[in-house]
Amino acid sequence: MLINCVAYQEGKKLSDIPVEDISEYLKLPDTFVWVALRDPDQAEIATMQEEFALHELAVEDAVRGHQRPKMEEYGDCVFVTLQILEFAGDELNSGELAVFAGPNYVLSVRRDANQGFLGVRARAEREPHQLKKGSGFVLYALADAVVDRYFPVVDRLEAELESIEDHIFGKVGEQRANIERLYALKRKSQTMRHAVIPLLDAVGRLYGGRVPPVVSETQDYFRDVHDHLLRIAGRLDAVRDTINTAIQVSLSMVAIEENDISKKLASYAAIFAVFTAFAGVWGMNFEFMPELKWRYGYPVALATMASVCGYMYWRFKKAGWI
Template sequence: MTTSVRTSDGTSLQPAPGSPTPEQAAAALTSARDRGQGFVWVHLEDPGEEDLHGYDEALGVHPLAVEDLVTGRQRPKLERYTGEHGGSLLVSTRPASYDDARSAVETGEVLVVLGDRWVLTVARDDEGVVARARERVALEGLELGAAGVLHALLDVVVDAYVAIAEELEEDVSALETEVFSPDARGEGTTARVYELKREALELLRAVRPLVEPARRLWQQELDLVPAEARVFLRDIADHVVQAAESVEGTDRQLGDVHSAHLAEVGLQQNEDARRISAWAALAVVPTIIAGIYGMNFDVMPELEWRFGYPAALLLMVVVCSTLWRAFRRSGWL
């Protein structure tokens, strides 16, 4: 577990040895409220209940929010808690990353609790989301206050959603080209379809639940989210919807590709069966004729005929040639 505490006015809370204490966070928060400017940002990496102890009281985190922070693996959501200093907001997100070599989508978790002049973030396997959000806050300024941290985190998470959705679209397009290629037999295509479908569903489980919280953040007049921040959060909501629609479209396209692949396989199997049947018919004719004249009977027509043998061979050739031409015209050969 790593801890960092930052204030918007540049005051350092990092003690000489070890990590900042909840008491230091409480002192910084009191100072920010007294001055009417600045905020405190506390970040925890994969904390347990004992790691959160003290910070919940120092910042005024609601007990239900503490339970979600400790338990983890929360569905993306937005919760509003009432309490002292206007209560708090909890936003749960599932950051995603894409391993292009394995075409695998991996998700982590970042939870944000926003209060009056403070923000608490908890990350588990966040793939550097919090670090990139910290850079954005530093570059874009601190005019939005603690709500700016929420915006930066959501912006990083949603940008990754959009990028991964585009990667999945490219993979599905490549698979679609492979399926409809005239030279392709489609070996392993079904497995590939299910792999991509699993990854699309993994991303969809992260994106789709976030649509409603993102909409509420900019549409509802929440006292902890200033009006100037809602303008930026509206852009986040648009990108979440865009990513969700893109992934849903990719999932439907995968279903269509799979259906088309199965149809192609069925047609190929039918064509192979017709070829085998045609060649079998060509082999049956001489087999029947040879079988008839190979029976061990003394009294049979044409046995004593001088031209019986060449006539039998000629009959085989004529019948097989006729069948071969008929099968060629019908497309069986």
């Protein structure tokens, strides 16, 4: 679906243009065309390929989707893919943004993501002195918007981790739920790492040293994006390490509680074993057992059993087994 198709000259918007006129505007001096698509079909992609003379391999990646973040050069065109992360309830969903940036055009293809980039276009149009830098600045603005949206995601992951940590030393019945929440959080953090870590390398190739001509005037901006990614990657590493530690602590708490339960069961089993032993001896009913004909034999037997069991209970209680 076509979102926008706009021509700019000298950093200022000329007009919205029909798709079939794109090739004509590309011939104008100091002019570039910015087209945004969302979940396009094959026919729309084919039209854009023809209008912008896009490389077939880059088009194939944009059509298929599900690409890892990367940056590739095809002649004078830079092809960049980024993952868009957004929460839907408690689930972290991953979409994709593919950007073709040539000397006088930018084509962005968004898939499987609800959040748009109209704000990016509005921001760029408010800064004509920046927009004069052409497609390189638009590529930066799109990448910067995607990366800035990572910060609320990692904030939420950290907040969720803190919430789980507050319950790690809680009741025993909560440990299983805590471990399940930790593994779910670990899966979300891995999803985010898959979006951030490869993008570090891709953005790192857009500043310093030899860079594509398209971004030659915007290297400093891409260095800023790279710095943001480094900050996010560091926070993700901290989240991952904390999750692993929390999982180990939770498992240890479960093991400790199981050991305490085993101690309690062993203690009560030992106490009842005393009853069994005494009852077994006095229940044999031999003819010459003196206790059988003694008037106080039965009360003494019960008192002895109760006294021994009481003593054992006291010892186990003192030892912390009960």
